[in-house]
Amino acid sequence: MLGLALVSGTSDSWGEDSRPSQPPPALSVYLPDYRVKSGDVVPQLYGTTHLVLFSAKPNLDGSVDFSRITPELLAFGQKARADGLVKVTFCVGGWGRGEEFKTAVSNETTRARFVADLVAFCATHDLDGVDIDWEFPKGDQEHADFAEFLSALSSKLHADGRLLTAALGYSRPLPTECWDYLDQVNLMSYQPWSVTDYEPWLRESIVRFLDAGLPPEKLLLGVGFYAKEKAGERRAVSWKNLVDPNSAGLPSSEYGFWPVGTDACDLRIQLVKEYGLGGIMVWDYGHDSGVPETSLLRHLSNGLQTPVDASPR
Numbered sequence: 001m002l003g004l005a006l007v008s009g010t011s012d013s014w015g016e017d018s019r020p021s022q023p024p025p026a027l028s029v030y031l032p033d034y035r036v037k038s039g040d041v042v043p044q045l046y047g048t049t050h051l052v053l054f055s056a057k058p059n060l061d062g063s064v065d066f067s068r069i070t071p072e073l074l075a076f077g078q079k080a081r082a083d084g085l086v087k088v089t090f091c092v093g094g095w096g097r098g099e100e101f102k103t104a105v106s107n108e109t110t111r112a113r114f115v116a117d118l119v120a121f122c123a124t125h126d127l128d129g130v131d132i133d134w135e136f137p138k139g140d141q142e143h144a145d146f147a148e149f150l151s152a153l154s155s156k157l158h159a160d161g162r163l164l165t166a167a168l169g170y171s172r173p174l175p176t177e178c179w180d181y182l183d184q185v186n187l188m189s190y191q192p193w194s195v196t197d198y199e200p201w202l203r204e205s206i207v208r209f210l211d212a213g214l215p216p217e218k219l220l221l222g223v224g225f226y227a228k229e230k231a232g233e234r235r236a237v238s239w240k241n242l243v244d245p246n247s248a249g250l251p252s253s254e255y256g257f258w259p260v261g262t263d264a265c266d267l268r269i270q271l272v273k274e275y276g277l278g279g280i281m282v283w284d285y286g287h288d289s290g291v292p293e294t295s296l297l298r299h300l301s302n303g304l305q306t307p308v309d310a311s312p313r
């Protein structure tokens with residue numbers, strides 16, 4: 001089932017008079033550099049709690065290329081945090097932008113430079129922290145090097161009152177000691193890389209990390225705002241295009257598409273409450289509808305306002 005349901009209702013639950021007395025679970029949203037071309041763009045973030053600017057790129061010597069964290073992206077972030085309700089961090093790495101991680105964290109000299117560059121960028125632009133997106137460390141040695149890097153970076157950022165988060169693939173948790181260094185784990189639980197049952201796969205992804213010692217309140221369950229073909233070419237279609245009045249819908253596929261829409265969001269809201277998780281992570285802001293009545297971000301915000309069950313499954 002694709003779950004192409006639209007958002008019902010027109011009122012926002014995030015008005016001044018109806019805001020819950022207890023803070024809702026976190027709602028962390030990635031914003032890629034290619035989504036913001038002008039510094040005049042007005043954020044439509046609804047109940048977002050964390051905005052992640054995507055992304056800087058590590059170099060082999062441990063220095064960091066910040067050229068993709070553009071002035072326009074930073075201006076968007078400053079507008080987003082103007083009311084004091086949104087934490088704005090920046091990401092380093094990501095798909096196609098992290099091949100240098102292995103070398104950059106492999107020795108004390110390059111790790112120290114890597115940490116220093118990230119901490120300095122945070123301070124220069126008054127950002128709330130750093131998100132690490134290495135896709136993906138392989139083997140025990142790379143995981144051990146990654147743990148050393150996270151330990152050093154965590155020490156510096158936390159001393160400044162800043163956050164350290166990481167986007168992780170659903171198949172292999174980090175070493176147990178890393179959970180102490182991280183404030184949040186953004187689990188990239190968008191779709192399986194195989195044709196399998198969707199909800200059981202999502203539950204298995206959660207349990208794998210909880211069994212590895214990650215505190216549930218640090219786990220943010222990822223959702224993609226796009227439909228993706230289950231196999232074959234693995235074509236993807238943004239939610240905003242699917243709900244456009246002139247949309248042609250999904251292409252024909254013998255494999256079908258993984259779900260997108262309010263059903264996919266509601267499943268994650270349900271699992272956050274059932275397992276006592278920290279919230280939901282979204283990839284990405286630009287895939288969402290700009291119309292409030294069909295915005296999945298707004299739908300998630302409203303759904304997460306109900307207090308999370310304090311007794312995880």
